[in-house]
Amino acid sequence: MRTSKAARLLAAGAALTALTLLSACDSGSDQHPEKEARASEAPLQPQVNRARVDVLPGMPPVEDPADIYSADRPGRLSPAVQGFPSRVYVPNTNSNTVTVIDPKAYKVIDTIPVGHQPQHVVPSWDLKTLWVNNDLGNSLTPIDPRTGKAGKPVDVHDPYNLYFTPDGKYAVVMASMDRQLVFRDAHTMKVVKAVPVSCYGVNHADFSVDGRYFIVSCEFSGEVLKVDTAKMKVIRQEKLPFHGAMPQDVKISPDGKRFYIADMMADGMWILDGDKFTRPTFLATGKGAHGLYISRDSREMYISNxxxxxxxxxxxxxxxxxxxxxxxxxxxxxxxxxxADGKVLWLSGRYNSEVYAIDTRTGTQLARIKVGSGPHGLAVYPQPGRYSLGHTGIFR
Known part of the structure; x- marks a missing residue:
């Protein structure tokens, strides 16, 4: 979530209104999701299905339709990242820097100056570059993950977040304030098509199993979009059934049947059938639900509240x-x-100028490391996977 533009003030006002309404209204109201311990749909039943998936042309074939994260197992590093040192890259939105951490020593080893208000560090589709999204600086700073050195910034307007189409052809810039999804050449970053959106605050996304569509969250208007990847066109748009909703991170389930959408004002996550795009169900997780991360064995998802x-x-x-x-x-x-080994969950401490390392087996805090001001979309790199779909690391 961005913090330095006028829209933040408007969003904060809307958030206060939403909280007031939430406390005043009956929890069973159609406008307020029930705070349950379980999701309302039937449990997922993992099924082994090796049937061929008719994917977006040019997209790598799906290894296992029953588990789209099967290529993300510990040790399955692509040849493209062999020899890359293991690092944690932390964009500090208020300091205009990227802090580099040695994850083995839990120690800061470098600070890289970048553009104005870096929001996320995003691995490229081909895994060879890390792109720092300098939102207010209107640029992307490339970092070579082999050397840790920054290259010459590329002019890109309003790059709040960045994704890549599964065929590797296009980068998709979440131009939040411009109210656009901007498809660019994945290598040169030249504009191919700018798609206007009528919602406010496009910010996070994830792709369907076959790559033919992706789901986008709209932070400031409480909406979700369904976008046709090949046509570069918004094909569905719905408002979430909660007054003051503020959707954030988006992740698809391992079997590809559901999308999970964190909502920091509803204090939980929405569960959406992406194919049917019907009314989502809701699961309460905790105050300010924000980020969603899949375990290396695809069995669990970590939700940062x-x-x-x-x-x-x-x-x-x-x-x-x-x-x-x-x-x-x-x-x-x-x-x-x-x-990469699945043993540690790394999260930025947005308002505490720190980063947390958490043991994924026990939940124990392993380290709390001081960084710059306003740490946001940090990237742990390299990670297993054949290619990157963007954000802080969505790998397939």
Whole structure:
């Protein structure tokens, strides 16, 4: 979530109104999701299905339709990243820097000056470049993950977040304030097509199993979009059924049947059938639900609850929350990623100028590392996977 533009003030006002309404209204109201411990749909039943998926032309074939994250197992590093040192790259939105952490030593080893208000560090589709999204600087700073050195910035307007189409052809810039999805050449970043949107605050996304569409969250108007990848066209648009909704991160389930959308004002996540695009169900997780991260074995998803300093753990097979970890002394866990071996969850502390390292087996805090001001979309790199769909690291 951005913090330095006029729209933030408007969003804050809307958020206060939403909280007031939430406390005043009956929790069973159609406008306010029920705060349950379980999702309302039937539990997922993992099925082994090796049937061929008719994917977007040019997209790598799906290894396992029953688990689209099968290529993300520990040790399955692509040849493209062999020899890259393991690092955590932290964009500090208020300091205009990227802090580089050695994850083995839990120590800051470098600070890289970048453009104005860096929001996310995004691995490129071909895994060879990390792109720093300098939102107010209207540029992308490339970092070579082999050397850790920054290159010459590329002019890109309003790059709040960045994704890549599954065929590797296009980068998709989430131009939040411009109210556009901008398709650009994935290598040169030249504009191919700018798609206007009628919602406010496009920010996060994830792609369907076959890559033919993707779901986008609209932070400031509480909406979600369905976008046809090949046609570069918004084909569906719906408002979430919660007054004052503020959707954030988006992730698809391992079997590809559902999309999960974190909502920091509803304090949980929406569960959406992307194919049918019907009314979503809701699962309460914690105050300020923000980031969503899949475990290396595809069994669990970690949900960062920024407003209460906790991480909820969702079990896909059981279709429910099974654990909640609390950061000692509190904090503001935001965006991040899982280590290559799956043992550590790394999250930025958005309002505390720090980064948290959390043991994924026990929920124990392993380290709390001071960084610059306003740390946001950090990237753990390299990670397993054949290619990147963007954000802080969505790998297939």
């Amino acid at each position: 920024r407003g209460e300093g906790t991480i909820s753990v969702f079990d896909f097979a059981q279709n429910r929350l099974t654990k909640k970890w609390r950061l000692p002394g509190g904090g503001s866990p935001d965006m991040g990623g899982v280590s």
